[in-house]
Structures are given as structure tokens and as C-alpha cells.
Amino acid sequence: MEPIKIMWRQVANMARDAIAMLPQIGVAIVILILTWALAAGGRALVQRGLSRTRLRQSLQDLFILLTSIAIWVFGIMIAAVIVFPGLTPASILAGLGIGSVAIGFAFKDVFENFLAGIIILFRREMRMSDYIECEGIEGKVAHIAIRESHIRQTDGQLVIVPNAMLFKNPVYVRTDQKHRRVSIICGVAYDVDVDEARRVITAAVKDCQTVEQSDHPIQVFAQEFADSSVNFEVTWWTKSAPVDLRRSKDEVISAVKQALDDAGLEIPFPYRTLTFKEPLPLQRAVKDEENG
Structure with missing residues (x-):
């Protein structure tokens, strides 16, 4: 019976301590x-203030999130000190410092992607609606x-990419500039001048509406002696979005083919x-001679 009495005494003490802490718990809540x-x-105040600036939306979202995290950390620290009076902000910070080492090892990939995301958000070279390749x-x-x-x-497929991958590997920003250079190979017969x-090829490319000619010249160079043709490298500039590249290639190839046929x-x-x-x-020739 003695162990049961000891256990009951401990439960009673715990209940009494819990009841005594109810006011602190209420205040913490x-x-x-x-x-x-x-x-x-x-969050609303920061959002209203940042909406008047020229910051990118991704950076605005980052600052709003960091503001919310800072307020919650401060509020949780105050609530913990109220519930446990023996705690001090210094001891809480020391505990967080020791615990962060273990948490860092356990969630290495998560924190790596988090820090990479912050750095990516501050980049100016990769923005929303850019076309990239990585x-x-x-x-x-x-x-x-x-x-x-x-x-x-x-x-149309959506690919969710960890930010650490975009941070540690080369990223090709296809739409960093408004225009991109496009090249095709066009061959003509050896007896053609x-x-x-x-x-003829240059004139055909110049007549295409999708070709940018104000700042970038059209270039047509004889490139090589191929097996059956003399190959030209035809280079021009057009808008940088993938659909614009395909549309421009279609127009240029059709125009060059038509111009060469007409000439x-x-x-x-x-x-x-x-x-x-x-x-x-x-064998057939021999049979024909025998029949003749």
C-alpha cells in the first residue's frame, strides 16, 4: 500500500501545482x-507600407513573413516567461542556441532550402514570369x-523545385533580355552562286515580321561544305519567350524556302x-539480248 500512497501523493502535488499555475496559464493564453x-x-501594416514601394512582390512577401515570425517569437518568449517564472530571456536564447544545433542537423535540407530561398528572392536576375532552365x-x-x-x-506541367537546387546549379534565364538570337542551317546546291x-536568304529574313532589326543585324554566313550542299548559318534576333522563338523560326524557314524556290x-x-x-x-540486259 505504501507505493500507492506515494504515487497518490505525487499526483495530488502535481494537480495542486497545476491549479496554482492556472492564472499564469490564462495570462499566457x-x-x-x-x-x-x-x-x-x-502583416497588414507592412503590406500596406511595401505596396507603395517598387519592391518585387516576392520580396514583399518575404518581409511580411519575417515580420510575422519576429512577432510570434517575441510573444512566445513572453508567454513562456509568464508560465515558468524561473526562465529568463537569456536562458531561453541559450536554450535555443543549443537546440538549434541539433535541429540544424535534423533539418539540414529544410534550412538549406530556406536560406537559398531568401537569397533567390533578393536576386534581380530571376523574376516571376521569367523563363528559366536548370x-x-x-x-x-x-x-x-x-x-x-x-x-x-x-x-503545362508544374514542377516544384527545391530552392537549394536553383542556388547551387547554373540557371539559364531565357527572358533576362527582351530579345534572343536564333540560328538555323540552310543548304543550297553546289552549282548555286x-x-x-x-x-536571297538575307532579303527573305528581312521581310519577316518577327525578326528584330533595329538593334541587331541579320547575319548569313557560308558555314561549311556538306555532303550535298553548301550550308549557310542564318542568324537573327527575335523576342525571347519560347513561343516567340518557335513562331519566328516557322516564319523565317517558310520565307527562306519560298524565296529560294522563286529564285x-x-x-x-x-x-x-x-x-x-x-x-x-x-541479268536483265543479258536476257534482253538473248530474246533479241
Whole structure:
């Protein structure tokens, strides 16, 4: 019976201590409610202030989130000190410092993506609605969050990419500038005059509406002697979005093909010359001679 009495005494002491702490717990709950209200008001105030600036929306969202986190940390610290009077802000910070080491090891990837997200949000080179390519993933930046970024591919699929991947690997920003250079290869027959072919191709490209000509010249260079043709590298500039590139290629290729046809300049098919070590017997010819 003695162990039962000891256990009952301990339970009674715990209940008595809990009842004695009810006022502190009530005050702590009130503090948390006030913290929630203050965090909501702080977010609204920061959002209203930042909306008048020229900061990007992603940076505004970051500052709003950091404001909310700071208010909640401060409110939770006050509530903890009220419930446990022996705690002090210094001891809480010391505990957080020791605990953060263990938490850092346990959630290494999470914190890595978090810090990478903050750095990415401060970048000016990669913005919302930009078309990027990283590690084989290419598409439009639909959303940049703290831990991940959403990439909408041109086929409509959404790819959620960890921010650490975008931070540690090369990122190609396709739409960093308004225009991009495009190149195609166009071949003409060997009996065609090279200068005339260059003139016809250049004139055809200049007549295309999707070709940017104000700041960037059209370039047509004879590139190589191919198996069946003299190949030209045709280079021009157009808008940088993927659909604009495809549309411009379609227009230029159609225009060059039509211009070469109208000028009577051949775009040759591949030719193959077959040689044999031994002469081939012409069976049909022999039969024709026998019948004759």
C-alpha cells in the first residue's frame, strides 16, 4: 500500500501545482491571442507600407513573413516567461542556441532550402514570369516561396523545385533580355552562286515580321561544305519567350524556302554515290539480248 500512497501523493502535488499555475496559464493564453492579433496587424501594416514601394512582390512577401515570425517569437518568449517564472530571456536564447544545433542537423535540407530561398528572392536576375532552365527543367517561374519554387513548363506541367537546387546549379534565364538570337542551317546546291544565295536568304529574313532589326543585324554566313550542299548559318534576333522563338523560326524557314524556290535556287536532297569493288552482272540486259 505504501507505493500507492506515494504515487497518490505525487499526483495530488502535481494537480495542486497545476491549479496554482492556472492564472499564469490564462495570462499566457491571453498573451498568445494578443500575439496573433499583433502579428496579423503587423502583416497588414507592412503590406500596406511595401505596396507603395517598387519592391518585387516576392520580396514583399518575404518581409511580411519575417515580420510575422519576429512577432510570434517575441510573444512566445513572453508567454513562456509568464508560465515558468524561473526562465529568463537569456536562458531561453541559450536554450535555443543549443537546440538549434541539433535541429540544424535534423533539418539540414529544410534550412538549406530556406536560406537559398531568401537569397533567390533578393536576386534581380530571376523574376516571376521569367523563363528559366536548370538541370534539364525548363519553364516559366510561376511562384517563388521560401523553401521551393514553382516552374510551369511549356507543356503545362508544374514542377516544384527545391530552392537549394536553383542556388547551387547554373540557371539559364531565357527572358533576362527582351530579345534572343536564333540560328538555323540552310543548304543550297553546289552549282548555286554563293553570293546570290546569301542575298536571297538575307532579303527573305528581312521581310519577316518577327525578326528584330533595329538593334541587331541579320547575319548569313557560308558555314561549311556538306555532303550535298553548301550550308549557310542564318542568324537573327527575335523576342525571347519560347513561343516567340518557335513562331519566328516557322516564319523565317517558310520565307527562306519560298524565296529560294522563286529564285530557282535548289535546296538539294542528300546524294549518295555507291561504288562496288566487282562489276555487277546485268541479268536483265543479258536476257534482253538473248530474246533479241
